[in-house]
Amino acid sequence: MLKLINTDNQARTGILKTKTRNIETPFFMPVATKTAVKYIDNFELNKIGIQCVISNAFILSLKPGIRLIKKAKGIHKFSKLNTAIFTDSGGFQKIRESFFIKSTDKGVLFRSPFDGKKHLLTPKKLMNIQNTLDSDVAMVIDDMPLHDESKAATIKAVERTHKWAEECIKYHKNKKQLLFGIAQGGLYPDLREASAKFISSLDFDGVAFGGLAIGEPSKQTYKMINSQVKHFPENKTRYLMGVGCPEQIINAIDAGADCFDSTFPTQNARHNTLFTSKGKLVIKNSKYKNDLKPLDKNCDCYVCQNFSRAYLRHLMKAKEPNALKYLSYHNIYFMNSFMKDIRTSIKENRFQKFKKDFLKNYKK
RNA sequence: GUGGCUGUGGUGUAGUCCGGCAGCACAUAAGACUGUGGAUCUUAUAGCCCGGGUUCAAAUCCCGGCAGCCACC
Numbered sequence: 001m002l003k004l005i006n007t008d009n010q011a012r013t014g015i016l017k018t019k020t021r022n023i024e025t026p027f028f029m030p031v032a033t034k035t036a037v038k039y040i041d042n043f044e045l046n047k048i049g050i051q052c053v054i055s056n057a058f059i060l061s062l063k064p065g066i067r068l069i070k071k072a073k074g075i076h077k078f079s080k081l082n083t084a085i086f087t088d089s090g091g092f093q094k095i096r097e098s099f100f101i102k103s104t105d106k107g108v109l110f111r112s113p114f115d116g117k118k119h120l121l122t123p124k125k126l127m128n129i130q131n132t133l134d135s136d137v138a139m140v141i142d143d144m145p146l147h148d149e150s151k152a153a154t155i156k157a158v159e160r161t162h163k164w165a166e167e168c169i170k171y172h173k174n175k176k177q178l179l180f181g182i183a184q185g186g187l188y189p190d191l192r193e194a195s196a197k198f199i200s201s202l203d204f205d206g207v208a209f210g211g212l213a214i215g216e217p218s219k220q221t222y223k224m225i226n227s228q229v230k231h232f233p234e235n236k237t238r239y240l241m242g243v244g245c246p247e248q249i250i251n252a253i254d255a256g257a258d259c260f261d262s263t264f265p266t267q268n269a270r271h272n273t274l275f276t277s278k279g280k281l282v283i284k285n286s287k288y289k290n291d292l293k294p295l296d297k298n299c300d301c302y303v304c305q306n307f308s309r310a311y312l313r314h315l316m317k318a319k320e321p322n323a324l325k326y327l328s329y330h331n332i333y334f335m336n337s338f339m340k341d342i343r344t345s346i347k348e349n350r351f352q353k354f355k356k357d358f359l360k361n362y363k364k
Numbered sequence: 365g366u367g368g369c370u371g372u373g374g375u376g377u378a379g380u381c382c383g384g385c386a387g388c389a390c391a392u393a394a395g396a397c398u399g400u401g402g403a404u405c406u407u408a409u410a411g412c413c414c415g416g417g418u419u420c421a422a423a424u425c426c427c428g429g430c431a432g433c434c435a436c437c
Binding site: 029031032033034038039054056059086088089090091092093095096098099113114139142144182208210211212213214215239241242243244245248260261262263264265266267268270271272273282284285286316319321323324 | 392393394395396397398399400401402403404405
């Protein structure tokens with residue numbers, strides 16, 4: 001359950017209580033697929049103030065395997081991650097050609113990228129994996145329709161998602177672990193609404209918008225969010241899966257979302273794009289060659305406090321591994337302060353102004 | 365001085381024998397990235413050492429320069 005603290009129109013701030021943490025919402029989770037955020041030390045996450053990360057149950061079950069993690073007494077002790085941890089089921093891997101084989105009524109058939117072996121991921125199996133990993137929050141396995149799928153195929157995927165959602169509840173045995181449901185519906189508002197209603201009717205600790213930000217125009221994303229959010233319970237955390245672009249996050253919070261995860265900030269950092277209070281900054285661009293200013297003069301992260309744009313560009317051009325570390329650090333730090341500022345603005349009932357100012361300054 | 369070999373984008377090279385749209389990698393420049401398969405993907409800029417000849421057509425064949433490397437004197 002989500003304990004609401006304050007609301008500002010649709011935007012909300014609250015506390016999501018998990019077994020290891022009281023997470024302040026809205027919050028952003030960096031992706032730590034294999035229990036590590038790429039190029040960022042696990043302990044650095046605490047110093048930055050990251051409340052929660054998300055790992056991938058299916059991928060961890062392949063490597064290093066749940067037996068080892070069980071032996072290590074769970075995902076927290078194994079990794080020493082001292083944040084709350086969500087585990088994703090692996091349903092999203094449907095989007096990766098190298099993993100996905102097909103969906104059946106029983107589950108999703110995947111091929112391991114490590115040894116080519118086939119794995120039929122059923123709700124029962126995924127719940128067992130996540131119960132054993134002992135994360136704070138488990139996600140159901142869903143059947144995510146792709147955007148080029150017909151309405152009939154999307155209906156089929158939604159039906160499976162609903163059936164599997166019920167089975168996940170049935171097989172979820174870890175009492176201290178929360179379980180979140182996922183609503184689907186492709187780009188069809190009527191299916192989105194029906195799915196949101198159904199998932200809301202089940203006994204989940206939180207609900208998610210699934211299958212968005214996978215290539216559709218932003219306008220569509222917001223339309224789908226709006227069609228679902230009104231059917232989601234007030235007192236449950238609403239998780240917009242896969243969204244990590246600052247503008248989309250602030251708009252989604254305005255629509256009533258509480259929780260986000262994405263590889264977007266870390267992947268962008270590795271690909272030269274930094275987030276700053278003035279907007280996107282592409283560090284490899286030649287205009288920064290002799291620029292001795294910090295990435296963002298309004299940022300107090302140790303990268304902005306110490307290094308210049310010219311130096312960071314130089315490190316990237318020279319393919320120095322530390323460049324990826326510094327840039328990833330900055331983007332994660334930026335996301336964390338961004339979320340913190342949003343929470344404060346909601347508490348102080350000035351979110352609308354904050355959003356307006358942010359979007360005005362944030363150049364694409 | 366004589367003989368041989370070699371000159372292709374910024375760099376490294378393929379193509380030369382047997383003439384037919386000059387290709388690749390890196391570098392440079394710009395864009396993309398959203399529930400991660402560990403620096404990816406897309407696009408752009410940029411070249412036949414110089415001069416002449418043969419030919420419908422020359423990076424390619426012929427002649428003459430220039431430059432570099434090697435061997436001999």
